[in-house]
Amino acid sequence: MDDATPYEAQRTVQRYLSQETRHNILQVILGHPAHLVSATEFDYYIPKSRSTISEQLEDLANHEILMQYHHEPNAEVRDIPTDFWGLTEFGVSLLVEYNYLRGLPIMRAAHDATHKTETVQRHEDASRPSLPASVGEALKYDKPSQSDHTADPSDLSELREQTFYADAAPADPSVLNEGAEGDRTLDELFE
Structure with a gap:
């Protein structure tokens, strides 16, 4: 992309990020309370085959937008994931540049309002590794307080x-x- 004009680069990135499965993956990550999502959670939220989701996760990882985070303490616990997908520092900077983070509160509200099976809830409640500080900080937003709605x-x-x-x-x-x-x-x- 170094030789591309800024307009061509922007169009290429927008086209890449807006591909349906990749877009859904990013939305699930942005809406998740920990911004780290297990394969089972992706499978629940995205109406595609597990192999399609895995293929797109790998593609996003190859472009250094996502990475797989491993949480070894979960390895000893049955039915709890040890691997989670989340954004990298480059991934966050890319999403900031293309205004994807402005939808963070909406994605979170949609996630919170979605019915979850017992398995998905168990995966969501599982302990996770920490995101890099810059990634975690970029994904914070001020939740509206209950009094704002009263x-x-x-x-x-x-x-x-x-x-x-x-x-x-x-x-x-x-x-x-x-x-x-x-x-x-x-x-x-x-x-």
Whole structure:
């Protein structure tokens, strides 16, 4: 790529990273709480054959974007992985340059909301080696706190008064019963 123009280099890298299986591998790593993923976890999250996933992991490793991290203490424990795939320093710098890390919070939220089998959860909970400090630091992000999602009731009341949208929740839920028999609650409408 040394002889390529910057535009050609960018296009080549974007095409390489956007290949479906490689892209999915990177998304799984970014969404994983430890950013180190076992083969079983990849197999669960990516709808491709294990051989296809392995082939692309090796390809990413050959390009020094990923590497396999080994955790010897797990070798003595049954049904726990010892090898995990994660980003290298070069891999992180490449993802930073091409803005892949901006999706980190979204990938993490998707990962957290995904149902996991007992085996996958056991793999996720397994101890892992540490990532190089620069890699771990680059993959940190500020999680929103629970209080960020909790609205103050007085703010909601004020917002309702200022809202003219048809889909705004009514301040007085009794209006939901107008023209209907019985006394329906808001919860009953969505059962």
